[in-house]
Amino acid sequence: MRPREFDHDEVLRIAFDQFWRNGVRGTSLSDIARDAGVQRGSLYNAFGSKEALFLQAYERYAGDYLLALQRALGTGSLRKRLTAFFDLTITNFRAGTPPRGCPTTRGLMELGAAEGEGLDEEARQAFAGLISRITALVQDNLAAGAARGEFDGNAAAAALHIITVTRGLAVLERAFGDEPQLRKIAAHTIDLVLGRKGGSA
């Protein structure tokens, strides 16, 4: 066995950064190869194809992101936790720097739309999987926090509504880039779920 001459994980990070910045379409394997100091052929050997590379890079990000969300939802009052949660879905890690759009949402919408076409379907499941896990996370928090508000008692419906709003925010960010506006919508949604003064649990 000849050992690899590059760091598998570092290439994934570099690749994901490129994909995130310029889109899957706008990123060529030559770009990534140059940035990573690796031959293009080696990327094909190690990852299979451009889409496969993107998927692996995405899964790496998804793991980190889910972890960050879990931590955001880990402490403080329910209202504080949800606020931190929305914050993270709005900033997507990179507070301050110009917005790049939610990778999950972008990935989902970039799919070919063809009827169950091989790798596209695999990608869809990856994106949908993260969303499912996040939904479950929020639902658990709401149930444990005994949220009142408009969805009184129905943590599942409340969580689904919250997730729907976060996905919508990801889209509106791309359309208008107006972060303060997004935060307003988020705050209002929290009010709906918790009741205007609830969430001390």
Added chain:
Amino acid sequence: MRPREFDHDEVLRIAFDQFWRNGVRGTSLSDIARDAGVQRGSLYNAFGSKEALFLQAYERYAGDYLLALQRALGTGSLRKRLTAFFDLTITNFRAGTPPRGCPTTRGLMELGAAEGEGLDEEARQAFAGLISRITALVQDNLAAGAARGEFDGNAAAAALHIITVTRGLAVLERAFGDEPQLRKIAAHTIDLVLGRKGGSA
């Protein structure tokens, strides 16, 4: 002047259908040219570039779509109007047939993410423009209908919330394709805005 040998508008329709089915990335000008019975070069001559063609095809669709929404919001009680509105954003014209994702949302998320890069920026404005117009439409309806519910009095905030949810639904459709679930979320959102029994206006 030599006259064109093809129907400008029909080509736009064919192109949009292709783009919608297979994504911008998954559609080549050769595909469109074949389907439309036109030489590829003629497309470049008439529309400029692939992205320009997509944009023109999209604007054509956007006009039709906005009109349909206006009609949906034109009759019946406020609750009926909003129900019809959500229905149209969920089905996107093609009731029955397998979902293809909201063209506006897909287009928005497919953008390059680069900092204001020429045509991408123009595209963003096209997508954002439709969303703005739809938001205004909903807001007018809510204001005229004197919606109560959670957003009592604040038609702007209510409209923004509704739009956010519709964008979120477009994303969830791609993730799960579960139309009944989407309708539930929509119904719940209407309840939030109108109050559980309001909307007879």
Added chain:
DNA sequence: GCATGTTCTTGACACGATGTCAAATACCTT
């Protein structure tokens, strides 16, 4: 009716990107 000009069409071309392959290479194992 015919020449002229303007636009559309057509085919060839350049370029870049994806993906494949075989030969060369470097290391691990025995």
Added chain:
DNA sequence: AAGGTATTTGACATCGTGTCAAGAACATGC
């Protein structure tokens, strides 16, 4: 030290975008 195995490397095929010049078709003016 030798052999095997996986990686690297460069060449190649293919496809898609976009450009260009030459040819073709029609409207207009004489």
